[in-house]
Amino acid sequence: MGNGTSRLYSALAKTLNSSAASQHPEYLVAPDPEHLEPIDPKELLEECRAVLHTRPPRFQRDFVDLRADCPSSHHPPIRVMQWNILAQALGEGKDNFVQCPIEALKWEERKCLILEEILAYQPDILCLQEVDHYFDTFHPLLSRLGYQGTFFPKPWSPCLDVEHNNGPDGCALFFLQNRFKLVNSANIRLTAMTLKTNQVAIAQTLECKESSRQFCIAVTHLKARTGWERFRSAQGCDLLQNLQNITQGAKIPLIVCGDFNAEPTEEVYKHFASSSLNLNSAYKLLSADGQSEPPYTTWKIRTSGECRHTLDYIWYSKHALSVCSALDLLTEEQIGPNRLPSFNYPSDHLSLVCDFSFNEEP
Ligand SMILES: NC(=O)C1=CN([C@@H]2O[C@H](COP(=O)(O)OP(=O)(O)OC[C@H]3O[C@@H](n4cnc5c(N)ncnc54)[C@H](OP(=O)(O)O)[C@@H]3O)[C@@H](O)[C@H]2O)C=CC1
């Protein structure tokens, strides 16, 4: 292997030993990214594909051009990926995906499927939920790809109930340092009816280095399960209030990514759709009338049966930003009868990817 590749292999190999990290939590301290050499995305993609050589080829997904809504801009669009990547401890120990063979969830390969998806679409900004391999995998590797990362774990993650877990899961936000400067960052523990809850969010104000335009990017993961609709609604209101303050009353354009664990019919969705922050949901633009969410963003089979839901969204300031394109979802045929996750796709949630551009100054 060439010098670069062997160096690279050491990068993957180092993260491949994450089981060691979970037995020695002191390794879970993020290595100082300054001392991590940059890696070439193409070489890392090759490494991932080498690890995945026994797997079926990845599914082809295409970007849908929405440029009719998108003013021409001499600045490159901002590509945002929203993705609940399925916590390893929950996938193996709690979620009970009864149609997914346990070997399809092997971390050494599943993490390469996750990285392959990120490298395939090369987002400028990554908004992730259920990250329970931040310090031993995503932070070191994405730092070496030029991202700056922030991680905010759930105060009491269900991962901690699973034997041989890798620590708590939480939300993570990554952005490319060569495109953006961090202006401010807030870790938000969401409340419901003034009570602190187990769900969190991260909100960061970034400044584009090429245009000096500022915007706020937020990531969240709301309480799951039926019966908790009012709870999610209260969490959503709390997040909106925080974002109202951070964006100075919507003066700063806003993008909010999340697994809201709520169908569009739920109250929390209606709060976001009618908020004074003037938000629109980007994936509605993929529908013929531009008014309907996709039929699913997550599709799994648990012991309780088959669950096909639309729970994941990318909200954006509809006056200040335009969606130039959005990544189409997997078809039912691609997902297959055993649904997700599978040997082909690493999570029970699909990634959502959009390209945004600023509308001209009003
Ligand atoms: N909240 C607290 O203060 C306390 C929490 N705990 C622990 O935390 C857990 C609750 O965690 P919290 O994050 O607040 O709860 P959530 O209800 O939000 O769910 C936690 C995780 O479980 C997944 N999930 C959703 N539906 C199911 C299902 N039907 N079967 C299996 N997994 C599912 C969710 O994935 P997805 O979002 O993709 O659907 C989510 O990642 C408890 O089960 C306990 O283990 C214990 C004591 C106190």
Ligand SMILES: [Mg+2]
């Ligand atoms: Mg989950």
